Amino acid sequence: MEHVIGIDIGTSAVKVLLVDWTGKVKAESTEPYPLYQPHSGYSEQNPGDWVEKTIIALRKVLKIANIDPRSVVGLSFSGQMHGLVLLTETNEVVRPAILWNDTRTTEQCREIEARIGKEKLLAITKNEALEGFTLPKLLWVKKHEPHLYKQAHTFLLPKDYVRLRFTGHVAMEYSDAAGTLLLDIQKKAWSEKLCQELAIEIECPPLVESTECVGTLLPEIAEKTGLSTSVKVFAGGADNACGAIGAGILAEGQTMCSIGTSGVVLAFEQTGEKDFAGKVHYFNHAKPNSYYIMGVTLAAGYSFDWFKRTFFPEVPFSEIVQHAAKSPIGANGLLFTPYIVGERTPYADADIRASFIGIDAAHTTSDFARAVLEGITFSLNESVEIIKASGKRVDTVVSIGGGAKSIEWLQMQADIFATPIEKLKQEQGPSMGAAMIAAYGCGWFSSLEQCARAFKEVERVVEPNPAAVERYRELFALYRDIYPQTKEITKKLKTFRP
Numbered sequence: 001m002e003h004v005i006g007i008d009i010g011t012s013a014v015k016v017l018l019v020d021w022t023g024k025v026k027a028e029s030t031e032p033y034p035l036y037q038p039h040s041g042y043s044e045q046n047p048g049d050w051v052e053k054t055i056i057a058l059r060k061v062l063k064i065a066n067i068d069p070r071s072v073v074g075l076s077f078s079g080q081m082h083g084l085v086l087l088t089e090t091n092e093v094v095r096p097a098i099l100w101n102d103t104r105t106t107e108q109c110r111e112i113e114a115r116i117g118k119e120k121l122l123a124i125t126k127n128e129a130l131e132g133f134t135l136p137k138l139l140w141v142k143k144h145e146p147h148l149y150k151q152a153h154t155f156l157l158p159k160d161y162v163r164l165r166f167t168g169h170v171a172m173e174y175s176d177a178a179g180t181l182l183l184d185i186q187k188k189a190w191s192e193k194l195c196q197e198l199a200i201e202i203e204c205p206p207l208v209e210s211t212e213c214v215g216t217l218l219p220e221i222a223e224k225t226g227l228s229t230s231v232k233v234f235a236g237g238a239d240n241a242c243g244a245i246g247a248g249i250l251a252e253g254q255t256m257c258s259i260g261t262s263g264v265v266l267a268f269e270q271t272g273e274k275d276f277a278g279k280v281h282y283f284n285h286a287k288p289n290s291y292y293i294m295g296v297t298l299a300a301g302y303s304f305d306w307f308k309r310t311f312f313p314e315v316p317f318s319e320i321v322q323h324a325a326k327s328p329i330g331a332n333g334l335l336f337t338p339y340i341v342g343e344r345t346p347y348a349d350a351d352i353r354a355s356f357i358g359i360d361a362a363h364t365t366s367d368f369a370r371a372v373l374e375g376i377t378f379s380l381n382e383s384v385e386i387i388k389a390s391g392k393r394v395d396t397v398v399s400i401g402g403g404a405k406s407i408e409w410l411q412m413q414a415d416i417f418a419t420p421i422e423k424l425k426q427e428q429g430p431s432m433g434a435a436m437i438a439a440y441g442c443g444w445f446s447s448l449e450q451c452a453r454a455f456k457e458v459e460r461v462v463e464p465n466p467a468a469v470e471r472y473r474e475l476f477a478l479y480r481d482i483y484p485q486t487k488e489i490t491k492k493l494k495t496f497r498p
Ligand SMILES: Nc1ncnc2c1ncn2[C@@H]1O[C@H](COP(=O)(O)OP(=O)(O)O)[C@@H](O)[C@H]1O
Pocket: 010, 011, 012, 013, 259, 260, 261, 262, 300, 301, 302, 304, 305, 317, 318, 321, 401, 402, 403, 404, 405, 406, 409
């Protein structure tokens, strides 16, 4: 029996799934790597770590699955979006990658707006200049590290870099290129105008479709992983685009919520010609010639992770969720905003910081844990509301990512979004989406839709509870009041941050 592999270069770890032609996961492996935060707002990773850990994870899945490695016929990638990997002419890494959740580039965002104009930028890229996107990072390196910028010949995004090391081919696919802020997403071409007017002298990489085969494994990688040199490597997609494929978000009317390090609410779009005025991100899908819109909570799973690391380092996530469930809806009058690294949707604000509001002498650790989970979900609900306001119906939401692991958090999502939530058997949507791209690319299916019908397995549907929906509606209105009330004070605290 033939197999394919999906690899997700996540923010906390690389996740690898080995799948057979029925969509059954034969083995999975996760290898974490470090995240470096030398200053408040900085977030970097070493691209070499992604490659090294991916090789280890591949070796592990082959061992766990205990299959003939020659039965693996294709693999593909999903990856954290926007991260800048600068490369020399001989493809050496110039400096650590600057990641999607790094917010050092506010000045460069204002510079892009001033030099291009907000209207023109929106017309070309369909997106606003946000700190997390790749273009402001390029401009930051140009200004602050000119000696390194001079060494750079081209740039790639995280999973494109790993694919380069696996195949020897430099390429970027559309779903990730869309998040650079240099792509004309409708024309599917690099914007010469933006490159010229912002004096980006380094080369933009060749563009390919997500489903395109870019090559086969280099002998060195085949030897290290145990895979064959004939394995076909397909371009893959941005993690949210791959998550959407894994969740079967392939037609109008379908919506997904992903809680990983970030949090995303995403809806399918057939064309790239609409105007959402920058309120949501508008990107090319990994399904060729289609699109999606999404809102992003910068620190969704990351806020929960911060809470665990800081207060309950020894307690597993699942137990903290159960502890949170002992507190009632509204955490006995405690609210949390998840702005621990700034925010994107609906407030594009790198300076805002998080708050607990309403702390009472009677509050317990259960209340604090519940407030954190509710606050993250309220923030995601801001994106659900924007998507609804754009005229889309949100009848069901497919929930994926680490945040979909606990039933109690899924119930909160159902009650706060006021919609049924589908939990999939395999919550690792992005790596499953990458495996599906490989399965389609290898010719197992005639379309991604056909592949999704075979591979997507709904484990359960969590229905909203009408009384809880009503209670959360009231709390959401209070939650929304916190941003305007805390904006200025947290900005003034900036000078006290490390
Ligand atoms: N059992 C669990 N219940 C609820 N949330 C969880 C659980 N395990 C992990 N998480 C959340 O999921 C996050 C990791 O999600 P994941 O999809 O693996 O992230 P990424 O793709 O960004 O590396 C953690 O930071 C945590 O917030």
